[in-house]
Amino acid sequence: MATQHLDLEEQEQLAQLKHFWNRWGNLITWALIAVLGAFAAWNGWNFWQQRQAVQAAALYDQMEAATQAGDVERTTRVLADMQASYPGAEYTAQAALLAAKTLVEKEKTAEAKAALAWVAEKAADSGLQATARLRLASLLYADKAYDEALQQLSASFAPPFAPLAADRRGDVLLAQGKKDLAIAEYGKAYQGLSQERAEYRRLVGIKLTALGIDPEAGAAKSGEAK
Structure with a gap:
């Protein structure tokens, strides 16, 4: 009797499993295919990228x-x-x-x-x-x-490059006869250059001095405003 009871339980479990698979089997299969396909595509993409890098x-x-x-x-x-x-x-x-x-x-x-x-x-x-x-x-x-030069310099520059772009804009604006605008750009460059770029900062300071501006005074005012 115990064996027969066990067989009935197994048959019931098998019936439940078949019912579950009939209802959800296709969905599970396609989900697995999608996951495995995505994994294969990811591996393929990485391989392709590495191959491209080596060839380049x-x-x-x-x-x-x-x-x-x-x-x-x-x-x-x-x-x-x-x-x-x-x-x-x-x-x-x-x-x-x-x-x-x-x-x-x-x-x-x-x-x-x-x-x-x-x-x-x-x-x-x-x-x-x-x-x-x-x-x-x-x-x-x-x-x-x-004008074309200013167009290139009007793009967004990351902080390390922003002072360099400002200095270039100052050069262009000065060449166009826009002295006040040039001074403003040189000021941005001077204030933005760190001590690690001391030589470059000194050159920008020379430009400001030649235009009648004390670069250190401008930097001090900027510091007070902050």
Whole structure:
């Protein structure tokens, strides 16, 4: 009797399990497939990202060799390959900055501007973007394209780059004859530069002094206002 009772319990449990599976089995199966699929996709994405980084790094090595040799044709070719194949890789943005430096040295200013503009628009790293915008603004300033330079400098800059952008804006505004606005920007730069950048801060101070402004007095007033 005990065995028969046990068999009845097992049969009842099996019946309940079948009922449960008939009702929820498909949902559970699809949920498992979704979870496993997402896990596989995540692993695949990571593998793809790592592979992209390795391949971009190899091309970056080629860029370094090309720029060290001063080979403009190879520099532009490697950069075009990286931009086409690995536009989101940090190595590509770094390569564009490196290429721009060499292109400026070889008096290929238009190509250098294009490389810097690409970094300013496409780079994922805000620091690389800021560096590109500052360098591009300097080239535009040298070409007396003042409005374009100010456009690059009107972007949002992270705190470490904000004083540098203010200094550049001061240069551009002064070249446009807007002395008071230039002084205000130089003041922001001077006050924003830390003692770790003492030499740069001193240069900005010289600009203010040349415009009849005591930079230390301005900094003191700013400190009192805070």
